[in-house]
Amino acid sequence: xxxxxxxxxxxxxxxxxxxGDQRLLARLLRSPRGLFGLVTIVLLVLLAIFAxxxxxxxxxxxxxxxxxxxxxxxxxxxxxxxGRDVFSNLVIASRASLRVGVLAAALAVLIGxxxxxxxxxxxxxxDAFLMRIAEMFQVVPGFAFAIVMAAVxxxxxxxxxxxxxLTAWSQVARIVRAQFLSLRSREFVQAAxxxxxxxxxxxxxxxxxxxxxxxxxxxxxxxxxxxxxxxxLSFLGVGDPNVPTWGQMLNSAQIFLGQxxxxxxxxxxxxxxxxxxFNMLADGLNEALGAGSKx
Numbered sequence: 639x640x641x642x643x644x645x646x647x648x649x650x651x652x653x654x655x656x657x658g659d660q661r662l663l664a665r666l667l668r669s670p671r672g673l674f675g676l677v678t679i680v681l682l683v684l685l686a687i688f689a690x691x692x693x694x695x696x697x698x699x700x701x702x703x704x705x706x707x708x709x710x711x712x713x714x715x716x717x718x719x720x721g722r723d724v725f726s727n728l729v730i731a732s733r734a735s736l737r738v739g740v741l742a743a744a745l746a747v748l749i750g751x752x753x754x755x756x757x758x759x760x761x762x763x764x765d766a767f768l769m770r771i772a773e774m775f776q777v778v779p780g781f782a783f784a785i786v787m788a789a790v791x792x793x794x795x796x797x798x799x800x801x802x803x804l805t806a807w808s809q810v811a812r813i814v815r816a817q818f819l820s821l822r823s824r825e826f827v828q829a830a831x832x833x834x835x836x837x838x839x840x841x842x843x844x845x846x847x848x849x850x851x852x853x854x855x856x857x858x859x860x861x862x863x864x865x866x867x868x869x870x871l872s873f874l875g876v877g878d879p880n881v882p883t884w885g886q887m888l889n890s891a892q893i894f895l896g897q898x899x900x901x902x903x904x905x906x907x908x909x910x911x912x913x914x915x916f917n918m919l920a921d922g923l924n925e926a927l928g929a930g931s932k933x
């Protein structure tokens with residue numbers, strides 16, 4: 639009887655999770671901050687996807703005299719120190735900047751979810767060992783760690799994303815662990831265990847879908863933090879010099895702050911808008927999850 643009821647319980651769990659996702663989205667769209675963040679992020683993603691079509695010129699093409707201000711020589715945001723179109727570079731650079739943020743957050747979630755799931759489900763010595771490792775990463779200043787790693791190892795755009803992920807996964811692990819500690823004693827988990835399902839099945843199919851919603855808030859924060867950290871690394875000259883990012887644009891603009899304000903203001907504004915959008919989305923998700931838990 640228990641073996642028949644457990645698949646039904648699993649199906650009910652998946653149905654409940656889908657219904658919860660729909661309600662979460664509805665509550666998110668009713669949040670002004672969440673709606674602003676979501677709409678802004680969608681527009682930024684579309685900008686990155688269609689960057690080649692939206693950029694009026696090749697980012698490496700010389701379109702005018704050097705250091706021309708915005709709305710001169712047929713440009714929107716002016717030209718840089720060698721005459722390239724700033725707007726085109728800004729649009730193209732959105733791809734790499736968003737890529738770093740999304741990739742770093744995805745890797746952090748993957749590592750943190752695996753570690754947190756195992757620690758929270760099994761507990762005991764396993765939990766203590768894995769959480770000590772997580773604490774080791776948490777006590778190290780993230781940006782300082784990223785600078786050292788980027789300076790010592792390959793500073794390609796993918797490597798930078800991995801380095802940033804290593805500074806962020808421990809917080810995800812703690813959130814997932816807390817959820818597993820709360821959920822592992824629930825009836826549907828006990829039923830699956832009595833029915834003889836493996837720990838891997840119970841973790842992946844029964845507990846994890848119910849543990850992930852709070853992680854969404856941290857994911858949104860991690861994307862914004864990763865974009866900001868990549869910009870900081872590039873500004874300091876330890877990023878990938880071969881890939882255009884908003885941080886690389888800021889790095890190139892350092893020596894022209896006094897005579898060409900637009901070279902730093904526009905990429906800085908792009909970084910600010912993107913980070914604020916992801917923080918707003920995180921606030922909206924937090925509000926939506928909080929409203930759902932009160933019902």
